[in-house]
Amino acid sequence: MIAETTKKALQALFPEPAAAVEEIPASPETEEADKAPKKEAGPRPNGVIERDYAVHGYHLDAQVAVDQLIDAVNIVDQNEFFIETITGVDWIKEGEFEVIYDFSRYDFEVCRVVIRTRVPRDNPQVPTITGIYAGANWHERETHDFFGIKFEGHPHLIPLLLPEDADFHPLRKDFKP
Amino acid sequence: MSKPIELRPDETFVVNVGPQHPATHGVLRVKMRMDGEYIVEAETVIGYIHRMHEKMGELKTYPQFLMNLSRMDYLGAMGYCHGHVLCVEKAAGIEVPERAEYIRVIMVELNRIASHLFWFGAFVMDLGGFSPLMYALQDREYILDMMESVTGSRLTYCYFRFGGLYNDIDDEFIAAARRFIPRMRKSMAKYEKLVTGNVIFRKRLEGNAFLSKEVCRKYGASSAVARGSGINFDVRKNEPYSVYPEFNFDIPVFHECDSLARYNVRMAEIEQSLRIVEQALDKLPDGPIMPAKAPKIIKPNAGDYYQAVETARGSFGVRLVSDGGKTPYRLKLRSPTYSNMHLFDETCTGMMIMDALAFMGSLDLVIPEIDR
């Protein structure tokens, strides 16, 4: 059942990075490199990886460039996924923020999709997806609170969880209160 | 869509519902622009009980962080602990003995009943009926007593360990649980008579706050909010985890999309949880509750892990980004009420304040769980 869904979702998602970014090698690491692929491989090239659900808890892991994000989310939206959450990770050593979008389906054929994008730490700007998923509003505001990532085009990007006049981003690894 | 609320020089006025308001069940604030009794627009302001759980997740080691999960949602704490424990076990590759999983499921389901009972009482109190809260809390006390005898605390359990449990259940607990199930069924019949059949209650909730499937999807709603809108979604069934596939239970789904449907879903869920507990007690295997070689220091493999569980309030997710160290590199807690509450702003527009607050009650809010 899982394999079936994965295939379906893959067909929906694969054309997108392949068509948009042709210079990327067409065979991104699809081999079973589940055990710590990131550690040695360095920065991961953009592309879709099929993950082992039993190990990672999601099926598809798509890393996209910032300007492909809206297209990727649109594809997910057309496939009737719902938004689970948006979050960030501060990769301070690489000087980058990673923004992670989680999607899942109201369906018995489980398929969890993770879309991630990386932005430089000194100028973190990501387009907003509130136009596609209204529910992304708070998630983006929260990510802005914690990491200071700016979501361009967001209608109301003020602190949500922090006090209204807060100007600090506590989940950055170099945060000192 | 939540938009900022400003003062305007017209007939409307702005009311701050909260942060201290009896209907918000904690420190939630909703700025409402009102035209008489009608809400023109609303903006929810959260963060009044932001307790830095995600920051603590990064600073504390895995076992140290166990206590935070139960503070995050104090009504259905077990479910949240379950999600966290499962995620770390998956990441660190720890095997859990079968008996431990069964006991976990019993605990989670009992806690779910307790949480729903509390919600039931508080919801009826939002609508102005006081006595059901007392009855529901009295039933809840039985569950709390049972769980306290095993876990040692009434609300904020720290019972699950990586790989197993802190304490085994004894015959006394099993006997008490077996006594509790028929008692609870009897109480449910009483609630049915007292509340569900009440004309005023039904009139207030029928057709209140229509939530379409599309709105649920766009906001990522789960739990009874989604199931009351005809979405057949329950993580326990959709992506089975733990030993849930072993049990025979249904997902109650109602298609009316109103507050009464959400109420009905939760009340039906109590019965399903009772069924699960019954079956788990019957099937409870013997054996250890901790694995023979449980690691002293938890060091998951580097990578990105996600685990979703169905808590009393919906699909709770833990995203663990590990770099192989003793503490998580990033621990994201996806709280279900965060998404459920988010659709309040859009939905309550045009409603009367009393209907909006009834709708808010039907969302089953636990504010520290929204704010984390």
Place this chain on the structure above:
Amino acid sequence: MSLTLLNVIFAVVVAIAFAALNAAYLVWAERRGAGRIQRRPGPNINGPFGLFQPPLDGLKLMAKQLTIPGGADKILFVAAPVLSMFPAIMSFVTIPFSEMIVAHNMNVGLLMIFAFASSGSMALLFAGWSSRNKYAMMSAVRSVSQAVAYEIPMLITAITIVLMTGTMDLMEIVRQQGPSILHWNIFPLLTNSHNLLMPFSFLIFFTCTLAETNRAPFDLGEAESELVAGFHIEYGSMGFGLFFMAEYANIVIGSCLTTILFLGGWHPPLPFLGFIPGVVWFLLKIYILIATFIWIRWTFPRTTIYGLLNLSWKILIPISLFNLLLTAGLLKVF
């Protein structure tokens, strides 16, 4: 002349004492009754059965700091609680507790009670308006629209009784209801109009009393989960205490009126029970009604404002109007 004056002063003092005592101990009864319904003891430690609780609460409220919120209309703010208590007490003057016990009987007693009852809702409006609080304001508007809506069916039902008895004198109304339960206005089988719809009239009247006194399930004025505390949100200390007492005094008035109009006042239900004094029967009847009030409050959830107004304008007023016409017709025929 001076004797009459003394009489009136004495009557007013007794009325105030009766109202205050009733209000205080009805709070106690309410708390104990709520406890009984909710499987808990209720206040039971201060004094036997917790009987010292009301004076303790009262003294505490009196000794609390008086606050007047900034920007409030001071005169109205201070006047409102007094205005709410005053009509409730004045109404006691005309209530006949038995054939002998009545402070001042007058031939338009019914009219006077209704006049005072409608001034009670003015107090709520003043309180909400002068508090400079949005919740209080909304609550005041709700209370007034509720009072207007429910006074109409209440008055129409009362007029039905007036038509049947031909008088507005409360004592006369009671006297006309004969010695047994079948002569009471609720079952007018043996009176001159044989209107079998009177039980419905009684229900309408009772419902209106619930609404007029702002009691659950019609307590929209002080809906705690919506408007925090309603019109008395800004009142602390005795201002709040007076509102509280006025509410209970109004309940007593409502029950008295229901008893007089429908349940035969001081008459025993069966003639051979006549050896028990009338006042006992009267008090028994009103306390049974008050117990029903308490019982309803702790059982039902609150209605909505539109549900409440719909009930009055679409159901209660047409039925009571029909009943009025029917009674008039029956009186003409028989």
Place this chain on the structure above:
Amino acid sequence: MGAQNIPTINEPVPSSIVQFAAADKLINICRANSLWPLTFGIACCAIEMMATGCARFDMSRFGAEVFRPSPRQSDVMIVAGTITKKMMPGIKTLYDQMPEPKWVMALGNCAISGGPFAFEGQYSIVLGADEFLPVDIYVPGCPPRPEALLQGIIELEHKVSGWKRWKDPEASIRS
């Protein structure tokens, strides 16, 4: 950060010119036995506060079950939960809105000292209610059991009136 400047009244409330010791005693006993708490729950402890008000433990026996949602009508503020920097001005306002005499009870470890959320590098919480409120009674626990809250109420009664409802059992054992 989140702190706003809310003016507080620091002048003492004027006491009456002529004082009657006996009347004061009586009034204090009245106050002690009708402590109306403010309906104000912040976090986990609020649930135990509700449980205390409900059937099994029943705060109403002591006349303390009248939870008033409006600060104008309440006597005790039970700070039940973690106080965040964002919430602090609100709590301060609520406290200022309560008429004298008023008492504050810090329920649970968070309200006493920040509890488990007080760690180095925290950015969000206030370390205890006594940072900005005059706390009368501290009830420790995470969360405290309902019995502990009842004990706190009885202790507060003792503090208000100087009169003990029950003799200390330990004292009688020792003597």
